[in-house]
Amino acid sequence: MKKLSEQERRDQLRNKIIGLGEKSIRKSYYPELQQRIAELEKTNTELRQEIAVRKKAEKTNVRLEQQLQQAMKMEAIGTLAGGIAHDFNNILTAIIGYTDLARLNVEKHCGSENCPLSLNLDHLLAAGHRARELVKQILTFSRQQKRENVPVQLSAIVREALKLLRSTIPASIEIREKFVSDEGHIMADPTQIHQIVMNLCTNSYHAMRENGGILAVKLYETEMDSADIRVDRLQLRPGTFMVLEISDSGVGMNRMVLERIFDPYFTTKEESGGTGMGLAVVHGIIREHNGHISVYSEPGEGTTFKVFLPQIIASVQTHVVRQLEELPAGTERILLVDDEEFVLNLEKEILEKLGYQVTTFLNPLEALDVYDTHMDEFDLVMTDMTMPKMTGAQLVAEIVARNPQAAVIICTGFSELINERKAKALGASEYVMKPFVLREIATTLRKVLDADA
Ligand SMILES: Nc1ncnc2c1ncn2[C@@H]1O[C@H](COP(=O)(O)OP(=O)(O)OP(=O)(O)O)[C@@H](O)[C@H]1O
Numbered sequence: 001m002k003k004l005s006e007q008e009r010r011d012q013l014r015n016k017i018i019g020l021g022e023k024s025i026r027k028s029y030y031p032e033l034q035q036r037i038a039e040l041e042k043t044n045t046e047l048r049q050e051i052a053v054r055k056k057a058e059k060t061n062v063r064l065e066q067q068l069q070q071a072m073k074m075e076a077i078g079t080l081a082g083g084i085a086h087d088f089n090n091i092l093t094a095i096i097g098y099t100d101l102a103r104l105n106v107e108k109h110c111g112s113e114n115c116p117l118s119l120n121l122d123h124l125l126a127a128g129h130r131a132r133e134l135v136k137q138i139l140t141f142s143r144q145q146k147r148e149n150v151p152v153q154l155s156a157i158v159r160e161a162l163k164l165l166r167s168t169i170p171a172s173i174e175i176r177e178k179f180v181s182d183e184g185h186i187m188a189d190p191t192q193i194h195q196i197v198m199n200l201c202t203n204s205y206h207a208m209r210e211n212g213g214i215l216a217v218k219l220y221e222t223e224m225d226s227a228d229i230r231v232d233r234l235q236l237r238p239g240t241f242m243v244l245e246i247s248d249s250g251v252g253m254n255r256m257v258l259e260r261i262f263d264p265y266f267t268t269k270e271e272s273g274g275t276g277m278g279l280a281v282v283h284g285i286i287r288e289h290n291g292h293i294s295v296y297s298e299p300g301e302g303t304t305f306k307v308f309l310p311q312i313i314a315s316v317q318t319h320v321v322r323q324l325e326e327l328p329a330g331t332e333r334i335l336l337v338d339d340e341e342f343v344l345n346l347e348k349e350i351l352e353k354l355g356y357q358v359t360t361f362l363n364p365l366e367a368l369d370v371y372d373t374h375m376d377e378f379d380l381v382m383t384d385m386t387m388p389k390m391t392g393a394q395l396v397a398e399i400v401a402r403n404p405q406a407a408v409i410i411c412t413g414f415s416e417l418i419n420e421r422k423a424k425a426l427g428a429s430e431y432v433m434k435p436f437v438l439r440e441i442a443t444t445l446r447k448v449l450d451a452d453a
């Protein structure tokens, strides 16, 4: 047997003593110790849970703060948009109005509708009208206002939106359109439908940004009767639905993402500044229109969204190309009020071009003074809405008070939120939206003047 060194013997002895000690400790204190250990373990677990809860709360706090900041940012953008919209609209009025006039003049000189200059001006007009729509869209979004639904041809809106998209998304993404139901109408707010298309297609574009791909947009009809499970489950009204199908060959989504896509602020695009509001807005709009949205997606396989909107029977109102010689004209006397000088001059020029005799006023109070003494010399009053000294609404009220039969047209920008009902309540015969569309103003004038005759 190996002889142990002094040190080893000592260690052995110490271990024996400790062992004996432990044994006796276990024997006498075991239950208490065990209990204490259990208590400590429990406290430990509770602490750990509390820390987790706090960490989660902190995360939620950060998230809420970000959401608040985002909301404040959106509000600021809204205010800004509302602020510039009025001025921007006046600028557009000039652009569109003078282009209209230029087109009239050019045609007179070259004697044909198809001279190159005329066609250039047509493009300029089309761009002007798009800008007009864009302002409207920004305003709807920034104010979250509820607008009135009108019969709209869905395909026209989708085409317009796709045209806009084509200019913003790269050529590596091919857009395929297939409109089976071109004529179908829905009852809707055009701006909001435009927004649906833009939001869905933008998401598709993002999903294909890396590798390109195909964005397929289809439009068709489908019947849903009361036996249809979707009608029952989604509380839809049975009938014919327009289906707008938007699919992409992008990255797709997994189950976890799919479950949350319609939640406000849910985004997987934190780095690129996604708000996570896109689909939440889409969902809200579709619900407001008594429709339904469904989604199918697999990771790596792409995504298909289907938007169902109730179809209505509507007479097809196509935008005919303007036939200039057909513009309804007249020779009546018009009192015209607008506080913006260049708008006033433009309107005067347009009205005179149509044959009318026009007296202009920058100041509504002055206009009212003249109306007081020369009421019989005017067949119609046309006034702007937002003016510093006296609003259009006040002016109309004063004029109608003096002459209940007065023919009055209110001109409004988008920011003033006037509709037919409101205009009539103010006492006006009609209203027109700025920037003016030559044909619209010509027709409205005749409508009002002929109704009075
Ligand atoms: N076509 C799609 N393909 C793949 N993922 C999609 C698609 N559409 C939506 N998603 C997923 O749904 C999430 C929410 O979309 P949503 O449009 O609400 O917000 P966002 O696109 O992230 O932000 P924003 O719309 O402000 O750019 C996206 O972050 C993305 O993960």
Ligand SMILES: [Mg+2]
Pocket (backbone or CB within 6 Å): 199, 202, 203, 278, 279
């Ligand atoms: Mg989006």
